[in-house]
Amino acid sequence: MIKILVYVAIILTALAIGYLVRVFELASSLKGKKPEEITDKDNRLQSRLMLLFLFVFFAFTIWNLKSFIPKMLPISASEHGVTIDWLFNFNMAIIFFVFTITHIALFYFAYKYYGRKGNVATFLAHDNKLEMIWTVIPAIVLAIIIIFGLKSWSKITQPADPNSMVVEIYAKQFDWTARFSGVDNKLGEANYKLITATNDLGLDSTSAEGQDDIIVKNEIHLPVGKEVEFKFRSRDVIHSAFFPHFRAQMNVVPGMTTMFHFTPTITTADMRKNAEVIEQYKGINAVRAKRASIIGNGHNDFKPGDEKPVAFDYILLCNKICGNSHYNMQMTIVIDSEEDYKKWIASKKPFYTKAAPEVKAVAQK
Amino acid sequence: MSDNHGHHESHGHDNHGHHDEHHHEESFVSKYIFSMDHKVISRQFLITAVIMAFLAMTMSFLFRLQLAWPGEHFKIINFILGDKWGKDGVIEPGMYMALVTIHGTIMVFMVLTGGLSGTFSNLLIPYQIGARDMASGFLNMLSYWFFFLSSVIMMAGFFIETGPASGGWTVYPPLSALPQAMDGSKLGMTLWLVSMSLFIVSALLGGLNYIITVINLRTKGMTMTRLPLTIWAFFITAILGVLSFPVLLSAALLLIFDRSFGTSFYLSDIYIGGQALEQTGGSPILYEHLFWFLGHPEVYIIILPALGLTSEIISTNSRKPIFGYRAMIGSIMAIGFLSFIVWGHHMFMTGMNPFLGSVFVFTTLLIAIPSAVKAFNYITTLWRGNIRYTPAMLFAIGLVSTFISGGLTGIILADSALDINVHDTYFVVAHFHIVMGVSAILGMCAGVYHWFPKLFLRHMNKTLGYIHFWGTFISAYGVFFPMHFLGLAGVPRRYYSNTAFPMFDNLVDINVFITCFAILAALVQVVFLFNFFYSIFRGPKSEQNPWNSNTLEWTTPMENTHGNWPGPLPVVHRWPYDYSKPGKEHDFVPQTVPLAEGEVDGGGH
Numbered sequence: 019m020i021k022i023l024v025y026v027a028i029i030l031t032a033l034a035i036g037y038l039v040r041v042f043e044l045a046s047s048l049k050g051k052k053p054e055e056i057t058d059k060d061n062r063l064q065s066r067l068m069l070l071f072l073f074v075f076f077a078f079t080i081w082n083l084k085s086f087i088p089k090m091l092p093i094s095a096s097e098h099g100v101t102i103d104w105l106f107n108f109n110m111a112i113i114f115f116v117f118t119i120t121h122i123a124l125f126y127f128a129y130k131y132y133g134r135k136g137n138v139a140t141f142l143a144h145d146n147k148l149e150m151i152w153t154v155i156p157a158i159v160l161a162i163i164i165i166f167g168l169k170s171w172s173k174i175t176q177p178a179d180p181n182s183m184v185v186e187i188y189a190k191q192f193d194w195t196a197r198f199s200g201v202d203n204k205l206g207e208a209n210y211k212l213i214t215a216t217n218d219l220g221l222d223s224t225s226a227e228g229q230d231d232i233i234v235k236n237e238i239h240l241p242v243g244k245e246v247e248f249k250f251r252s253r254d255v256i257h258s259a260f261f262p263h264f265r266a267q268m269n270v271v272p273g274m275t276t277m278f279h280f281t282p283t284i285t286t287a288d289m290r291k292n293a294e295v296i297e298q299y300k301g302i303n304a305v306r307a308k309r310a311s312i313i314g315n316g317h318n319d320f321k322p323g324d325e326k327p328v329a330f331d332y333i334l335l336c337n338k339i340c341g342n343s344h345y346n347m348q349m350t351i352v353i354d355s356e357e358d359y360k361k362w363i364a365s366k367k368p369f370y371t372k373a374a375p376e377v378k379a380v381a382q383k
Numbered sequence: 384m385s386d387n388h389g390h391h392e393s394h395g396h397d398n399h400g401h402h403d404e405h406h407h408e409e410s411f412v413s414k415y416i417f418s419m420d421h422k423v424i425s426r427q428f429l430i431t432a433v434i435m436a437f438l439a440m441t442m443s444f445l446f447r448l449q450l451a452w453p454g455e456h457f458k459i460i461n462f463i464l465g466d467k468w469g470k471d472g473v474i475e476p477g478m479y480m481a482l483v484t485i486h487g488t489i490m491v492f493m494v495l496t497g498g499l500s501g502t503f504s505n506l507l508i509p510y511q512i513g514a515r516d517m518a519s520g521f522l523n524m525l526s527y528w529f530f531f532l533s534s535v536i537m538m539a540g541f542f543i544e545t546g547p548a549s550g551g552w553t554v555y556p557p558l559s560a561l562p563q564a565m566d567g568s569k570l571g572m573t574l575w576l577v578s579m580s581l582f583i584v585s586a587l588l589g590g591l592n593y594i595i596t597v598i599n600l601r602t603k604g605m606t607m608t609r610l611p612l613t614i615w616a617f618f619i620t621a622i623l624g625v626l627s628f629p630v631l632l633s634a635a636l637l638l639i640f641d642r643s644f645g646t647s648f649y650l651s652d653i654y655i656g657g658q659a660l661e662q663t664g665g666s667p668i669l670y671e672h673l674f675w676f677l678g679h680p681e682v683y684i685i686i687l688p689a690l691g692l693t694s695e696i697i698s699t700n701s702r703k704p705i706f707g708y709r710a711m712i713g714s715i716m717a718i719g720f721l722s723f724i725v726w727g728h729h730m731f732m733t734g735m736n737p738f739l740g741s742v743f744v745f746t747t748l749l750i751a752i753p754s755a756v757k758a759f760n761y762i763t764t765l766w767r768g769n770i771r772y773t774p775a776m777l778f779a780i781g782l783v784s785t786f787i788s789g790g791l792t793g794i795i796l797a798d799s800a801l802d803i804n805v806h807d808t809y810f811v812v813a814h815f816h817i818v819m820g821v822s823a824i825l826g827m828c829a830g831v832y833h834w835f836p837k838l839f840l841r842h843m844n845k846t847l848g849y850i851h852f853w854g855t856f857i858s859a860y861g862v863f864f865p866m867h868f869l870g871l872a873g874v875p876r877r878y879y880s881n882t883a884f885p886m887f888d889n890l891v892d893i894n895v896f897i898t899c900f901a902i903l904a905a906l907v908q909v910v911f912l913f914n915f916f917y918s919i920f921r922g923p924k925s926e927q928n929p930w931n932s933n934t935l936e937w938t939t940p941m942e943n944t945h946g947n948w949p950g951p952l953p954v955v956h957r958w959p960y961d962y963s964k965p966g967k968e969h970d971f972v973p974q975t976v977p978l979a980e981g982e983v984d985g986g987g988h
Contacts (some may be wrong), residue, residue: 036917039844045924054842056771064772067853068780075860086868089889091804106801113791120758120787127765128780132772139702139963139970140767143985148763149710149756160748160794165747167798168741174800175737191564191655210652211659220654225825249735254655255558256667258732258807262873265704265804271667272557273651276442276734301889319454319473319882328885335884337807337875339551340558341565342477345878383413 058134065132072125076118089301091262092294095332095353096280098174099265105170109163135221178279183247185238187334188219189270190253192343194334195219196238200230200368205249212251221369232366237350240282241359242299247279261351263289269338289353290330303327410468417528419520422943424527425505426838429831431527432498433915435534437908439489442482444905449474451891452896453880468546468719476879477566480549482538483877484567487552488575489537489815492582495685495823497530500586500624503688503830504593504617508835510936511611513953518595522588529585536578548575551877555675556649556667560641567783573642578634583628583635590628592964593621602935604955606762608712608985609974611934611959612705616691619719620684626723627680634673641665683722686786687715689826690757693779696833697761699932700776701768702970704960707760708985714753721750726836731799732806740799747797751790758787769963769970773930774848778829781856782822788860789818792867807877810870813863821859828855831915834860835935836929840943841922847914852905861900865893931971933959938975958985 043053051057094103131139186197186205197219206221206228213220221228240246250259250270257270259278268278289295310325311365313319336347354362418424441463448457456472462471468478500864505523509516517523540547549567550559554575562569597618601610610618639648647662649670654660698705727735727743761783772774792814795801805811828851833842872890874881881887881894928937935955939947953975961972978984 090871131768133769137769139769143704170800339877346883
């Protein structure tokens with residue numbers, strides 16, 4: 019019943035607006051004016067709205083920056099990440115400068131040169147000098163941006179240090195599995211045809227390098243200050259390994275092995291002491307606490323525990339659409355001090371500990 | 384909307400004005416449905432595109448509700464999506480992905496390509512070059528009907544058991560190649576591929592027609608450098624389309640083979656659904672190359688016509704020549720050419736050879752230069768103008784603002800080192816929406832308001848137009864500006880919900896802010912829809928040249944004349960930008976007015 023009334027109300031409102039419009043048009047044509055004619059008054063009003071918009075827009079931009087910069091990712095936790103953050107700020111400075119002056123020009127001219135009777139526009143079709151200036155200057159600025167950008171890019175993508183720690187990240191719908199390469203720092207062979215219920219990653223048990231490989235799920239630890247080279251494999255579809263705090267990302271593509279290396283520089287413990295991070299997590303926990311009364315009321319997808327306060331953690335998330343649970347494919351990363359890491363990895367057993375003696379003999383050779 | 388049975392010379396050979404009096408017996412079907420008249424076809428494209436835009440906007444409204452209030456029950460979600468995909472008023476995760484997929488596909492292809500190029504190339508090319516119609520009215524008619532069919536099939540996915548395609552509008556394999564991977568890769572994905580194949584046919588037929596018409600059917604005196612910038616834009620756009628759409632077709636065909644015929648173009652080493660698949664040797668990256676080889680020119684296919692329309696609207700409403708006409712042509716050509724060698728910037732994070740990545744960084748940042756030149760030219764056209772604020776003019780200025788804002792964030796994305804942390808985040812979503820989803824749409828609106836008198840012989844209401852502009856412009860920035868910060872906080876695209884990650888918990892209020900402005904933007908479009916349809920039937924009748932413009936379409940009579948000019952074709956003597964030329968009686972001089980004694984054409988060098 020209400021539905022019908024709502025539909026009728028909408029239709030009647032539309033009709034009413036239509037008739038109002040018609041009345042205005044008839045009224046103005048009675049006065050001898052054409053309703054669609056743009057008058058000097060129209061031009062003046064719109065020009066003033068243009069100027070007003072300029073101020074409101076800049077105020078809005080500043081409000082956005084003030085409110086949301088504190089919510090952006092905190093300080094980079096990797097060596098190359100520091101370069102990326104610097105490069106980003108450098109680019110944004112140029113971008114904001116250009117954004118500001120072009121918008122001032124655009125909206126100021128829109129304001130100043132509104133049409134009025136008796137006014138004549140200036141017939142200026144082109145100006146070689148001006149056009150040369152505004153072609154060459156952007157070209158130079160962009161060349162500088164390119165040079166800095168490519169310098170960083172080649173540094174980040176150069177081959178990993180031969181001493182870096184090799185870790186494989188294996189992606190599948192919808193979780194991550196890590197494979198540490200063990201003492202020999204070499205990953206064992208794997209083949210998707212070997213996948214079984216007990217051999218999730220398709221590891222080749224006859225592979226010598228693979229005997230000391232360690233499988234870890236849900237949470238991995240890495241030592242601070244040591245370069246780690248990640249090798250990525252996927253079981254089914256394209257995923258993307260996104261480590262936002264480390265400024266690292268790499269697609270995980272079935273049929274190939276992709277790589278990305280970085281050096282973590284801040285332990286999880288230290289990050290939790292960072293002032294910016296403490297501020298952010300205060301805000302996060304405040305939002306979480308407010309949920310306590312609404313969890314389970316059926317009007318949200320929060321689960322019990324979602325109201326509990328959390329501490330900062332590094333995270334790996336999936337960043338390439340991979341299926342229905344793409345939004346919940348994560349792994350926690352803990353950056354330890356060197357000693358803590360050694361303790362952690364020592365507590366993990368290689369995948370083949372229960373391997374048959376002849377397989378172990380292969381490894382010892 | 385009365386069509387006169389004027390002179391009908393088929394295929395537009397007429398340049399000498401011979402007056403054949405052969406009347407065509409036109410039925411309702413041949414006049415309005417399978418019409419071969421460019422004016423009717425342009426209206427067909429426009430109305431279909433408006434309907435598709437309404438549908439796609441509704442989809443975005445739905446998923447924005449989920450993003451702002453995850454898991455909250457909304458009756459309207461259950462009303463639109465039914466009990467299967469909107470049970471209890473919450474969007475099912477697979478359907479969420481289908482909504483974002485189809486929203487993107489419809490907006491990019493049906494609305495911004497079909498609706499922009501299809502409408503305005505069809506309307507303006509024959510008019511502005513002085514031709515009776517397109518080179519082939521028959522191919523033109525087919526181009527529309529393939530577009531219509533493609534639109535219907537794209538929506539058909541919502542009416543099948545497993546739902547529409549849901550791998551994102553980019554539908555990368557293996558996700559889109561393997562029906563076992565998700566429901567949206569079953570029949571819905573097949574329908575998407577069929578729809579896109581039909582769309583590509585439509586685009587090719589249209590594009591070929593536009594190119595041939597511009598080259599061959601310009602009237603006497605209409606040299607290439609006397610063409611309005613709209614025509615240059617449509618011309619280069621059509622060339623881009625003809626060269627790049629076939630590559631998307633090849634990507635789609637190979638995907639069809641992988642899905643249905645056991646091939647391994649994109650597939651290798653896959654274990655899914657409990658079994659190891661036979662295919663080896665293929666690579667999903669091949670698909671990405673083929674897709675983006677079209678995908679990148681596609682965004683220029685979208686923006687160039689909008690920029691062309693803006694050139695025309697800004698100059699005629701500033702009563703000034705467009706500043707830097709030749710530079711504008713050069714920029715259009717440079718953008719067109721460069722657009723073919725930048726596609727890799729969508730693939731920086733695929734693990735491609737870093738050196739290859741560097742090449743794409745270089746070419747992508749190059750393309751910023753002609754884009755900047757165009758923006759500066761628009762701004763300088765306003766300088767010392769005598770600006771008439773029609774709603775179209777407001778939209779054109781809005782386009783310049785959003786083109787600059789959105790284009791500038793492209794600089795971050797073009798830089799591969801910076802792309803590492805923003806690729807596939809909301810930073811990208813903000814960028815392409817502002818520079819394409821807002822900028823090109825504002826251009827399309829500008830074109831609709833400005834050429835409404837040619838399309839429907841009437842005016843749209845200007846007050847509703849002003850409301851539509853300010854509401855849309857302000858809401859658009861309200862929606863997409865904060866999104867940059869979501870991306871910089873690490874929020875990925877295509878996430879059903881952010882609640883699985885505590886680190887995103889303090890971003891909820893940004894999502895709510897965005898959704899509120901999105902709802903406002905959607906409501907404002909109702910003003911436009913009302914104005915548009917009302918004015919078609921009851922708008923004030925227009926005169927022949929309501930904007931005092933110089934281009935040829937305003938020299939045709941106000942009844943829709945088959946063959947455009949009842950008499951001989953116009954002869955052109957000057958470029959289209961003699962606005963406020965010193966020494967002239969009026970502040971405009973149509974292209975058909977002969978040069979005075981000693982007068983130099985084209986901008987007075």
